[in-house]
Amino acid sequence: MAQAFDVVVIGGGPGGYIAAIRAAQLGMKVACIDEWKNAAGGPAPGGTCTNVGCIPSKALLQSSENYEQAAHHFADHGIGVGTLSLDLKKMLARKDAVVKQNNDGIVYLFKKNKVAFFHGRGSFVKTVDAGYEVAVAGAANETLTAGQVIVATGSSPRALPGVTFDEDRILSNDGALRIPGVPKTLGVVGSGVIGLEMGSVWRRLGAEVTILEALPGLLGMADEAVAREALKVFTKQGLQLEFGVRISEVKAGKKSVSVSYANAKGEAASLEVERLIVSIGRVPNTVGLDPEAVGLKLDERGAIVVDDECRTNLEGVWAIGDVVRGPMLAHKAEEEGVAVAERIAGQHGHVDFNTVPWVIYTSPEIAWVGQTEAQLKAAGRAVKAGQFPFMANGRARALGDTTGFVKFVADAKTDEILGVHIIGPFANELI
Ligand SMILES: Cc1cc2nc3c(=O)[nH]c(=O)nc-3n(C[C@H](O)[C@H](O)[C@H](O)COP(=O)(O)OP(=O)(O)OC[C@H]3O[C@@H](n4cnc5c(N)ncnc54)[C@H](O)[C@@H]3O)c2cc1C
Secondary structure, three states: OOEEEEEEEEOOOHHHHHHHHHHHHOOOOEEEEEOOEOOOOOEOOOHHHHHHOHHHHHHHHHHHHHHHHHHHHHHHHOOOOOOOOOOHHHHHHHHHHHHHHHHHHHHHHHHHOOOEEEEEEEEEEEEEOOEEEEEEEEOOOEEEEEEEEEEOOOEEEOOOOOOOOOOOOEEOHHHHOOOOOOOOEEEEEOOOHHHHHHHHHHHHOOOEEEEEOOOOOOOOOOOHHHHHHHHHHHHHHOOEEEOOOEEEEEEEOOOOEEEEEEOOOOOEEEEEEOEEEEOOOEEEOOOOOOHHHOOOOEOOOOOEOOOOOOEOOOOOEEEOHHHOOOOOOHHHHHHHHHHHHHHHOOOOOOOOHHHOOEEEOOOOEEEEEEOOHHHHHHOOOOEEEEEEEHHHOHHHHHHOOOOOEEEEEEEOOOOOEEEEEEEEOOHHHHO
């Protein structure tokens, strides 16, 4: 016998669990299905973000930054630390504990808000009078029905063609967060947010890190001035960055990985490293969802097609977060989740895509919101830009970190702020 709900949410990442909780708070009977398993095979709601994304990466970024501060910067403040040591096992265990606290927090919030949680894979079965039938395949097999379904199945790491993640030598973001010993040499394919953050973690802990990037420069999506400054600082820190590379072969051996590629001049080159992180983007996750069972439309990238309000081609079916268009960011998924729950409740949920901030938690941090100067000029908009260096800022001097600047881009006539771009201390909090 099918269990009937007002809303079924498929996926319990930041998009899905937030949507489920908000819908329940608005008085609806809600179920959330999530298939993520912890090491013991039990439920671990929170999706990529909580389990192998934002949360564990930020835990390791903080731990490794503390290590680097103690190793290289405490002395400037007159603090001696004697002989510094690294207990990587403890650092990784701390990160796992932080993840578990977040998993447990979501389970608690589901209970508190009376969201029924189902651990397993959710897939569309058919349309029924009540709306949609959704099967749960997991520890127990269940059938649910609901008039409203929110798909929040997230994304998975993209592999290089023909190169599978073994999570031992060739690592996705998952394996990159649990390397058992600091590698002497580490390669990273892709200099996006994830590649830069994971490369920074292992460099601070002592690895020699080389990043290979297909594009001609760093951080194509950031403001040009920020990208230039970032390249200068990261190179000075010891990250080796090579641009314009075309990878032809990746071979994993027992103790190392070799990467063959053509460099920017088209010459044959190779890199031999202990471990290789591949972070070349993410693909929308619809495996096992059976969208075809109900005729749910996907685009050529495999993302679910939605309008500005996250409505799919099917009445009563919505999709949010990484599985739809737009930036793959946890807070964007959350905002869409809240807005969809409110729309289902007849309210006027709204997401302003112009004000979704980006943060890269490297050191210095990089953060921005709105458009870059180059994007605005290309669109023919008359703008003016102002830049102020942290070098001339008393708070930054007191902090002992004067790297970078804050840049504002505004409409030349009206002063409307169109973009804010920061590289430097506390960029994350400032944005
Ligand atoms: C290393 C890394 C660091 C990141 N750092 C940041 C950051 O600092 N800030 C930020 O904003 N973003 C960050 N992100 C991006 C962020 O993690 C994603 O944008 C966010 O998790 C998307 O949320 P979501 O709910 O759409 O999907 P997900 O978090 O991917 O959750 C989807 C869930 O659905 C489940 N699922 C999939 N299919 C089914 C099915 N058929 N049935 C049941 N369950 C299913 C999955 O198992 C998963 O639990 C980072 C990502 C990575 C990889």
